[in-house]
């Protein structure tokens with residue numbers, strides 16, 4: 001979603017159509033009585049055995065493979081997966097009682113033991129272990145993080161927007177699989193997708209089949225890593241050729257509506273028109289059937305952007321037509337996926353008609369619905385329920401999730417200038433919401449906001465983890481421990497200079513420019529990044545996470561030097577970003593703004609993609 005950046009919800013109209021653990025401080029230190037001396041712990045390992053108590057099960061198998069592959073990539077060592085003792089050992093184990101999805105890392109003779117409370121806890125423990133080690137060519141030094149860590153927020157999801165020919169839409173499946181593993185290692189536990197009905201003629205439409213196939217691959221990947229799968233459902237959405245007589249109203253100026261529904265496709269159905277609800281549930285059942293094999297753990301019900309109906313019978317949508325229909329969709333979801341959790345979104349509440357939040361409070365205080373597990377609110381609304389004690393009770397007393405915006409803030413095209421790390425911005429938003437939340441799922445348009453994703457994975461893990469420490473852990477693991485201070489300083493400067501506005505992209509009315517609100521520091525930030533680049537190995541220099549940060553610093557520096565116009569060097573950097581993002585067909589909001597991308601998109605209505 002998220003088809004525009006202005007409007008009642010301002011930056012956040014994300015949604016559908018278009019529409020993380022630095023060192024979690026150990027809660028308790030569990031030192032093994034047989035801990036080897038420090039000198040032995042610090043010795044470099046030239047070989048490594050990954051061991052586990054037999055029998056081999058699926059959890060050990062998948063986590064061992066993820067661990068072995070990353071160690072080999074970073075050190076050249078090919079770990080042996082066995083039950084035999086080697087000179088350096090990583091033992092994997094499972095033990096209930098640590099805490100849901102938690103882990104413990106402890107010393108054992110000749111290495112460390114990583115114990116998960118469950119399969120996911122083991123994966124998160126392996127992530128922590130990988131990030132605490134130091135890697136060299138031909139050896140690695142085991143890190144010294146020991147202790148127990150348990151996530152504080154139970155729902156740590158991420159929403160992949162698969163549209164506009166962005167990275168999620170276009171990247172090879174193997175890259176998606178790898179990325180989902182990486183997000184799991186940082187602490188995420190749910191991957192969420194959306195099937196946008198209005199683009200298709202029905203589930204049997206070949207284009208719909210292709211999209212359903214891709215969404216299934218993404219969710220299967222999540223399941224294979226041991227994570228949960230989720231689907232967003234706009235409750236009254238409809239296919240492109242929906243029956244005209246059943247369609248919903250989106251207009252304002254009547255029944256209390258003060259503005260037209262944003263991002264409404266005018267294909268949606270009004271559930272109060274004869275036959276419409278039955279048809280909506282039939283279609284929804286067909287969509288659920290398309291996910292039956294992979295299974296859905298989480299179903300997110302959505303009111304607006306797109307969706308909604310402003311008619312007299314549905315008004316106010318958020319308290320009346322929406323909730324009635326959402327309950328029926330939830331019942332259908334549970335018939336298909338008996339254990340699934342239901343998340344009721346309040347996206348857009350009180351933006352088109354007032355009183356929806358208050359109305360929800362009143363409706364749920366009369367009869368507490370049993371079919372809801374969480375309520376989702378945007379980052380602004382969550383503040384209503386924050387504080388000690390909480391400013392007010394969440395309707396129905398349900399646990400609250402947020403929908404952080406990590407992709408579109410400050411600049412467009414999203415990701416068009418490379419990485420957009422925004423640690424100070426997200427820290428501020430998180431501080432205002434962290435006490436009220438049981439987690440959330442950031443909206444993601446691609447891989448350019450990888451660091452922002454990691455921030456939220458780690459905020460969700462331990463709410464008081466400072467953003468700075470997350471940034472340091474990210475730099476040390478994803479780039480190199482050798483460049484932490486200089487890259488941290490560069491990121492601070494790049495964040496301050498991120499906000500910018502484009503000129504003359506859609507019409508050829510003058511030179512294309514990206515005017516930065518703050519240009520000071522851009523050249524200094526690029527110098528820091530260039531210096532850091534010299535301290536990286538060739539393999540480290542070529543990793544995509546480093547390249548998108550390097551290119552961001554280069555592009556900003558070039559824009560400032562060239563009156564915010566795209567210089568040949570800047571164009572070249574944007575072409576490299578296009579390759580990294582698989583954005584050769586991308587629509588402008590998600591395309592690095594090369595000359596080709598701007599030409600390709602002029603006069604093109606991307607909102608129909």
Ligand SMILES: [Zn+2]
Pocket residue numbers: 248249270271272273309310311312313314321
């Ligand atoms: Zn209606």
